[in-house]
Amino acid sequence: MSMTLIEHIEVGAGGANEIVLDNIPADYTDLMVVLSTRLSSSSTFVSLGMFINSAAADTSWRRLSGNGSSASSGSATGATDYLIGDVPDSSATSNTFANSYVYIPNYTSSNAKSISSDSVGENNATASNQIIIAGLCSKTAAVTSLTFRSYGGSPTIDFVQYSSATLYGITAGSDGTTVVS
């Protein structure tokens, strides 16, 4: 197994309402995205979403989450976006960004795309978010782009400057010793 850095994007001055990883090559086995993000509306936390290729109501997900005082579980079907987590917004502790990880195995297959992720959003108060999510996007085409935005439709909330996304390609390998049967 080897990990290859494909692209790193950092949001510049003025912010951006989407982070797009485009023209993803079909050279790897799996994809992994690492996100450090903060949004800019007037809340403490805002949900972060992602869609594969073009936006469509073709995604389902299940979540297990904690908010600093209680745990819960939830789901969605026929959603436009895959939910990644809740990231700090303007009312959260300043300079605090969420850490999020998205894994898409077998991203070039002609099957529906399984997705798993986890995300933590910090804040120097009781309210915070730790979320584990698994989902499915019914698209059968290879993943060629990933778009990140505030969850649930037209992106009206900007990522703040210094929000970043790093895309890695994971390549399955053989060490010549391990037996797989």
Add this chain to the structure above:
Amino acid sequence: MAIKSFTRSTIENNIFYRSMLAGNTAFSPSDEDILAEEVLTGTQSSVTFSSLGDYAADYQHLQIRMTLRNDLSTNEAQSFIKFNGDTGSNYTYHYLLGNGSSVSSGSSTSRQLTWAGTSAGNTAGTNVFSASIIDILDPFETTKYTTTRVFSGIASPTNVVFLNSGVWMNTAALTSIELRPQVSSNNWVSGSRFTLIGLK
């Protein structure tokens, strides 16, 4: 990468190859590297990765993988992180916990350390160690507080799995990471392993 097939080399079989690989697999460097590792052979009160600034030019993110056991007389105990030697009340952490029958969430704010997940204690099963993965994104940026995400768990006799987060409320680039048991007078025990990984 070592050459795997010496018999395919010009030296051994006197065959001329147009490729320098001479039949060997092409070298494909990974953008994930082990930067440092400490495996304890005795007790130790803490483990510190220092001079991290040396990695700033080459790595975007850091990860720490640990298998832990300490000598506190309990089945399971917390472990903690201190960044850059800062002992001020500049840390916060939150957690999501599952114990095999229920889930819960909690927090602690304005602490002097942040949480590095769980650890096996001295009364855990023989040879039982916890497992933890800590991810730190953009540790060398000076525009963000340092946020950690920790995935950890332990089995026998206490069974728990945690997803927890923490933040060090300081925008300084990381220069050191100290990992210590829940109680400062206690120690990590032999066999505990600490691996620092860099992601480009």
